[in-house]
Amino acid sequence: MTDRALTVAEAGEAAVLAVLSGADVPAVGGTGVEDPVGNGDDAAVLGPAAATVVTTDMLVEGTHFRLDLTSWGDVGRRAVAQNVSDVLAMGAECSRVLVALAVPAGTTMGQIEDLAAGVHEEAMRSGAVVVGGDLTRAEILVLSVTAIGTLPDGADPLRIDGANPGDTVALTGAPGRSAAGLALLRAGHPDGPLQQSHRVPVPPVGSGTAARVAGARSLTDVSDGLLRDLSGLARASGVTADLVTGWLPVDPLLSDAASILGVVDTGEQILDWVLDGGEDHGLLGTFPPGVTIPPEFTVIGSMRSGEPGRVTLDGEPRTPGGWDSARGAN
The missing domain is CATH 3.30.1330.10 (PurM-like, N-terminal domain)
Structure with a gap:
């Protein structure tokens, strides 16, 4: 010993x-x-x-x-x-x-x-x-x-440049937990599930394989923020991504965190955490029409022809924030 x-x-x-x-x-x-x-x-x-x-x-x-x-x-x-x-x-x-x-x-x-x-x-x-x-x-x-x-032998890797117009956009988990946890830690609240989500993400083991077997066209890890990673996938694929606010999975604990932190506009803060928080390490992918999307994935939008890398939220353009490894947080 x-x-x-x-x-x-x-x-x-x-x-x-x-x-x-x-x-x-x-x-x-x-x-x-x-x-x-x-x-x-x-x-x-x-x-x-x-x-x-x-x-x-x-x-x-x-x-x-x-x-x-x-x-x-x-x-x-x-x-x-x-x-x-x-x-x-x-x-x-x-x-x-x-x-x-x-x-x-x-x-x-x-x-x-x-x-x-x-x-x-x-x-x-x-x-x-x-x-x-x-x-x-x-x-x-x-x-x-x-x-x-x-x-496996004969299996093709899921790349970020495989999305097509008409694909469904879906992701695992509930983004924003890590960012909310970091905000709580910085504010002097050391313990809680969101804080632990920031300290140790839990990648969805098995979900990458499930997406590939289901027929996903593209897949990426959500590490720099949902919008930033989705924009990167859309840019590589030459398409535009359209998200729907009401389809985004939102952990109820984000509302509790915003209240603890005394945030005035809790709705906007929660949306910022979900869209730009980063470090959740869920999986974000696109699936062609007609396939059965694995149950651990939540549908949040779709892909269409348009400006490569552009992301809209409820039809309005939204500039990604999130993390840039060279610049830090935006």
Whole structure:
């Protein structure tokens, strides 16, 4: 058992990587992951797959999270979840995860253990195993995850440029929860389901596959805001998207959050959270006429011929806000 009070500098790289590798974590049953070389060598050697899906993303302390508002375990879970979501958005299932970590020398082994527990918990939930990683020193905590998934033999990935005029627009979950949770955290309300939704998104495992099997033409992860991600999908597909306010799924907790925060125009605030909040990591896709849309998806609008990337709300143009990775929030 590792001394949780030891710092990373005192314990050394091998000890930290041993914790991150999850040597004590039980194998995930039913994943079918049988790699020629697993974690612990210079590189993992992956088993054969019909098609491999790979994505990577970083979480940087002070930019994507604050340790005074979230735990080390939740940072680990969130880093895995947001990468898994991108794999799901291709119509694939996640099978493997790699973790690269940069931490200050004074980081304790207890904090590393908490982070690793979060990483493995979320990987397990997603049906994946951790197959490698890296460690270095830095002034702040930086966590980078690479997620790897697979598509069945003969299955085409779901791209963002496949939407056609006449397609139905639908999404999973209820967007806006993460943004409302962050607003509550910043206002000094640390606990609640919305706050936890911000700390750790829960990507809809299985829904990407369900969309692909149902015949979806396009799919994307809602990470930068519903309008911004929908606009990107519409632009790539060369179409215009029309949304209907009354069709948007709205969690009743958003109204409670607006009241707690003393918002004067609660309706407009809720709409802003839903349309531009970001970091919910649901799936947004388009389906051709005549197909049966999976039950976890809510229909919110349609696609038509028009200016590529344009989005209207109840017939009126709406400029996307949300998150731009280079500029920050708009």
